[in-house]
Amino acid sequence: MTDNTLPANDKDAPLREDIRLLGRVLGDTVRDQQGEASFALIERIRQTSVRFRRDEDLEARRELEDLLDALAREQTIQVVRAFSYFSHLANIAEDQHHIRRSRAHLIAGSAPRAGSLACALERLRECLGDDTEAATGELLGKAAISPVLTAHPTEVQRKSILNCQTEIARLLDERDRITLTPAEHQANDEALRRAVLTLWQTRMLRPARLSVVDEVNNGLSYFQTTFLRELPRLYASLEDQLGGTELPAFMQVGSWIGGDRDGNPYVTAEVLDRAFALQAATALGFYLDELHALGAQLSLASGLVNASDALLALAETSADHSPHRSDEPYRRAIAGMYARLAASWNELLGGQPPRHAVAAAQPYSGPDEFAADLDTLHRSLVANGSQALARGRLRHLRRAARVFGFHLAPIDLRQNADVHERVVAELLACASPGSDYLALDEAARCELLLVELATPRLLASPHVRYSAETSGELAIFHAARRAHLRFGSAAIQNCIISKTAAASDLLELAVLLREGGLLRPQERALDVNIVPLFETIGDLRNAPAVMAKLFELPPYRALIAARGDLQEVMLGYSDSNKDGGFLTSGWELYKAEIELVTVFARHGVRLRLFHGRGGSVGRGGGPSYQAILAQPGGAVQGQIRLTEQGEVIAAKYGNPEVGRRNLEVLLAATLEASLGSGDAPAPDPAFIDTMQALSDSAFAAYRGLVYETPGFEDYFWQSTVISEIAELNIGSRPASRKKGTRIEDLRAIPWVFSWSQCRLMLPGWFGFGSAVQDWLARHPADGLAGLQRMHREWSFFATLLSNMDMVLAKSDLAIASRYAELVRDTTLRDTIFERIRKEWQATVDALLAITGQSELLDGNPLLKRSIRNRFPYLDPLNHVQVELLRRHREVHDDERIRLGIHISINGIAAGLRNSG
Template structure:
């Protein structure tokens, strides 16, 4: 049967590719999926034998049968097959299904890009269900001008002053190793080439020759071009898939904060650096096509980038002051390196002799001084070198021959190049040794210094009639410099408010004026303001310091020592009162931070969000503080902890209301407020389609200024490839522009009243289960892999803020992760059903009001649609299997009660959306989920039984003989290690051989299938 299925899948895949018009464009996702699956199964058979391939096929068939009828005995039958595998075979099967899900994701990405290209070529968006999430900048501008009757000048003015700041964080939700991500990128490229319309036989031949050495076996793929079919050799498709499968998916050691930073910054080198000017040119084109014959100024802050990697120390003891210093220097070195390469390219391009008098004078001065310096250092080289820097300059003079004076632009740029070299090398020396022979005056220390010669070149070209040249690569580089500066990204510092309280408390005790921690809020503010208004130093070297207090103070010292353009905001997590902000202001002053960071309170829990407007109003009422902020303030709101605290429904509504109230407070005091959205990738942590998330925010809360976190796996999904980077920048820019110029509708008073009433019920329902039900913690830790989460080694941060404690101290990511793995998604939907049931039973007319809210109010519609999507990804039958295997019988009734709540909530969601079935309004997404469910189910069953064997060593299983083929010594040289040797990759595991790696592989595979970790 398995062989027949494989043969049919292979024939079907080839027929779909060969026969014109056999399938619609939408069905191409099945083609891509079948094609990659076909290739992978061939590789699996070659590497591990036919028996193991047939076992994978058997597991898939049993999963598919379960998915068709949701028949629980099929899961037990599948469990019997999986538990009979020996350790090596179990790892191979887990790895196979994980790999297939990653391949399915790649096929989906290519298909989405393909669909988008086709629809853009046709100019057809009417039948695109996801059109609102795919809206591009030109369509948005056209909509504003044509439909909303905005003038082109208004749109241009809005864009010039708009800023979207994307903040990369090291939240541990990226479960895929960087090595694999890179291989996945190459597979994605192969698949895209496979469906390219313009590949020639010569291209094919050259591609074959370049990759021939990587190929073990040569495969032929049938490709249709128009109505003609011919054989296209794609050896790299096989070699890249095999390379990915052969790579160890498991991180054997936790990453350091520096590792996380290097991984995050690699996206700038690979896609973002070149993607930004490409996108900004598209903005120029969109403006021109809509009647605006003016380019966006190169210093317009349309897109900015920040980072928390190496700066987020909230609950992460591994982020030390030394780490912060290292990541700042590393980012500075990377920025100088990228700019250095770009300058070299510009020197080849700007070879013209004609220039302005201003530039000519500068070039003559530089040429004379460079000639003199070169002579001096060449002569010095004959005697001795007084410093390493002298060596560098000597080598530079020898290697870089002088630019002739009749090429003035090159003279200017050669000086820029040399200073960039020194800037990069100084950062490298400081990073490696803490000192450098290169004097600071030989480097760029601020952005104005760097921009000045580039702007001079631009002005000169324009004045000499060479504006087309100026608006070429030079304009692109100016935009890159204005976007990334000398630091590549600005590093935010995040610390918990209690840590600052500890430091101030130590100071007041040292001054013998009492315990700051015990003071009232009013007394705290009074003392902090008196010190901020004064000039006396508060403490000296004799201040008694614990390790934690020294860490906080040393962080401020690092901020004071490094260039100010390295840093962005200072985020205070768990902020509740004005004193939290004033304490940081005082510590910055005491540690001699010359250019103090803007201080941003982060309100996270439900009560803190409710109190946030009043706290900010008290802050703005302080004269000293209003003078300090110069009319600008940033406030961060947290989606993760608010959801864990009160449930998704109540958190979403309170986040909405808090933004409205904060904007009112800011307007009252004449302050421009920027909202910083701390969103995760999952729905439970505020995730969702970018465009819809922005357009569903309250009116007047964005106004052209937006900060938002980009976390974990979302970084790869948004910036992993050039086209993804372009699409991400476009989505954020277009949605922010549209929200500001065409705000969404405000909710009616009766809708607000309904939401308020439902939120109270939803919070009570959620907390009655999560925090008040005495059986919940035991059930949660038994029914999910929460206790095993840390074994994935996907982040440097501990899973709890405090080593002890229950659900309250657990981080939001492992909280969401655990329920995502079992496909029960409790944090997303718990509370919704109770709220809807209460309000509909109270008055059936409320159901009609809810349906009206769904159809008219973007915020409510997005909220419901995202929950519906999560229900489509879930499966309570899988959760029931975890209960049966892992939960004590006394708790089975509790699990059944939760699953009944799940089904009731799903019924209400469908009623409100007017759907009979889940995702009725998005058949394309429904198809995408259907294609992966059978793979995920196999991993779920394998995970549940593996957890059973880990937690209960007495659990008996009957192993079948080893399936994976034994490989001879000659084979081993050719194709690597057999399945049994996979077990030896983890020789120190405390469990029976193979169990820990099997478990981790199932976690990674399910995360890939759900396209979310936590």
């Protein structure tokens, strides 16, 4: 029975049925594999946890703690595995329910939902009327929309686990969409039990740390399951809703995996070469498979259908001379195309594809030539009455060829500004002995770098032995040049500078690009975008001035002109949050965007913002739709890129239908923000003043706790799983930029991940309560009313509070207090935890007062339901994790205890769904 046949007040019944089904199958698996005693123990823990969480039974909490603390080591691991896998299964059931509800709305003919293309175009028609199609087409003609995959080390699911989950999701979907016969239902049940058994018997953790190439392969799996098929379908849907006009390739999926060197010594020139080889094999393999299937479909005979002269000519060039296909020009043409594509495989990758061509042929010069042959097939079909055939597999393959090319996805290069600075200094010192670039001030550095950029003469010499760092950086830029020559300029489009603080940071990269052949002064040619990444609070405040200074330098302005008068700027959400706290980070990002829009307009340069958002709110995460619509006026204009962090890629794109929905949301929000009414270009000045005052107070509160409280660093390392996370084999990148425990050196990702694990979520809310208290104390008469008006009328503030609402609802002070007990210094523990507890309560009280809610998440019933359903199964993992941490820190060399901790980290991350 499908969901749309149920009473309106029982829409969630199928979700509960799926969760019960999966829980029952998991329980049966545990009983069969581990014995009745293990199953009974796990069931008792489950029932006690449900009683505590749902009934607020304090006696149940004490019983739960006693049960879990008394577990033997092997019992603990079985409990952790069972509850971790239940979290994974609950996620699958929720995803399938979202798909079910979306289909129910479509079947019922409901009004288009926010975030859908249909809704976006409907809203645009209300604003633009008859000009909607023309305005949308014009915008998309110069648009660039791109989610960019990263491999930041909080993706805790192995690919083998994901494969099992994909099969379970498929089987649930089959039960939901198809009326099964009794025999089919039994077969589905057995397949579901096999899949859950395989999941239980599959190792949850990796025995060794991932290599970068492993991360590349993990990323490629999402192209195979989702992007290569679903992105062309999304294009087709938009084109159909805009009247059928073919659109340019304005939307593509990017990647940092294999090119992000910031703090990762394992990303080398050889790794970059390997990444592109793997990507090309994925793209070409997909095209070859699709051509093979297309050839089977287009069995059109010349005696029954006409073909264009161009199609016949294409068939004549084919090496397929089989008499069985002599009157099938489309099949012969496709066989010839297949042979040329196979030759391209051999030229780019060496060897032959798995399915060989009928004969040797000349390789394609590039993806454009391949796409042109596909266009020939298309035009011939349309011209001869077979448009229905042209709109099938061929349509999607034509789109894929133009979006993914032979390189599959552009890989961004990223490196820290300090590294570029040292490399340039060494090159200058070797070329001009006695010079000291590092001793120069900013003005002198810029002057020297501009002189260098005026000449094609290279600094690097093949006769000089450079440091390993300099040699490695030069090798990366040479590898990037090879990628351009091999796969085209679309393969690498952006070079990003982490920790950008001054104009010289961009000029240093320009010099290095010249060394690698990617900038040729005599031709005024720049082959990639130079992208500054402003990350800290101070850097965000300084970003507009840095860009203004660069635009006032004629040589740099000429480089931008060579790139079509477009400059990309990346904004760092994670590090700015760790630096200044949630409220101040969000506000400084917003202000920086407003000022950058003004600076760029004054200099006649188009702005593309690249949002370095994380999966969790503490790293700038939260719903993409609301976040894009909350951008200040002029900050989007069809140009937007944003990171898709490692820990949410599986949740957002592991299921093709869910992935399609997320891509559609990104596209719909960009259209609305660019062409719709959007946010007011200039919010009420009173809102600006209020927000600045709130930010100042929140900043003082956050910095006061994190950076100015003696002993806070010890509290953090002892009360969270940060040291254990650093050991977990979940990525190739170290947890800290430098050796040591300083919070300043810790990467923002494990910082947020650790607070999530102990259920405090501190980076997503701390400081807001103090800020509101300060504001109300200074404005006792109308302060609250003013904040409530801001919430009603300003989408930026409303989105900020909505994200905070979600984070606070996922926090749990009772559980967090158990982690605090791990701090050895009782005075330090009590002092800091009490500050955190008071701030949490003040923040909750402020949020509820401003929004008018009686409870957290009153405005988000779906998430509220999800938390209610899953947290009774998450709580035991936290309690067990605390006990395991205590044992581990007493006995460091117990491998089984370490294993239990790592599995609990996996399970809690799965239960929270956005972990870092």
